[in-house]
Amino acid sequence: MSSSPGTTPAPTSEPGSVLGRILSLLDAVEASGGVISVTELATRTGMPKSTVSRLVAGLVEQRYLGRAEGGVALGLRLFEYGARASFPRRLRAAAAPIMAQLRETTGERVGLWVHHGTEMVSLAAVAGRLPMLPTRAGMRSPALTTASGKAYLAFCADPAVVERVSAPLVRDAARRFRGELDSVRASAVATDHGVAFPGIAAVASPVLSADRIVLGALSLAGPSDGMDAQRVAPLVRAASVQLARRLAAA
Numbered sequence: 001m002s003s004s005p006g007t008t009p010a011p012t013s014e015p016g017s018v019l020g021r022i023l024s025l026l027d028a029v030e031a032s033g034g035v036i037s038v039t040e041l042a043t044r045t046g047m048p049k050s051t052v053s054r055l056v057a058g059l060v061e062q063r064y065l066g067r068a069e070g071g072v073a074l075g076l077r078l079f080e081y082g083a084r085a086s087f088p089r090r091l092r093a094a095a096a097p098i099m100a101q102l103r104e105t106t107g108e109r110v111g112l113w114v115h116h117g118t119e120m121v122s123l124a125a126v127a128g129r130l131p132m133l134p135t136r137a138g139m140r141s142p143a144l145t146t147a148s149g150k151a152y153l154a155f156c157a158d159p160a161v162v163e164r165v166s167a168p169l170v171r172d173a174a175r176r177f178r179g180e181l182d183s184v185r186a187s188a189v190a191t192d193h194g195v196a197f198p199g200i201a202a203v204a205s206p207v208l209s210a211d212r213i214v215l216g217a218l219s220l221a222g223p224s225d226g227m228d229a230q231r232v233a234p235l236v237r238a239a240s241v242q243l244a245r246r247l248a249a250a
Contacts, residue, residue, distance in 0.1 A: 029074055037071035092124045094246040099126050102239045106232055108222035113148040118165050120148045145196040147204035148217040154184035155206045155214035189233045194224045201227050205240035210248045
């Protein structure tokens, strides 16, 4: 039976797992619409007050909750995650007209990529004259060999990321790879001449924020024997700069 207006909802049964308890607490804080006390959290979740107090302390330490007068509220870390979750949609929306124009100008496949682990993940793509290249979002490619991966890594501020991606390389190959990243950093353009995918050449440029944080990469891919990488490189670079400006203005 539902509670009457103005009455305290009946407590739910206590969640069994630690994760279940944490999620139950976060749900209760969110449902409160603001600040809620530990006592009220215990009532709403059906958990002992001592358990709620202990879990809340850990969530506050990790910034999932924040202390406020009269109790706790949702913490900054959750808002940071929310902002990150919405970023791919913003990036795709800002890139869509730029990608369409680049495809119309060159006739080649245009891709928008972000980094994840040792791979680059496709957020969006516009088909070109190579039908074998997929355009589905979520496609993964190795960051080590692709133009988009090298464009991202050259501007990545975390050396541990570059170390992790280049770990499979032996000493001389690793040195050459770092030299290639230096060149990409100087020109803001990376290339792949059929190494990642035989018969396919690619050119990519990083998408940088206003404070020079790399957000992803924009790429152009076509047949190795039919696409002039030097000719299209300035077009790809100009498109990535235009995308960065659109994001900054949004």
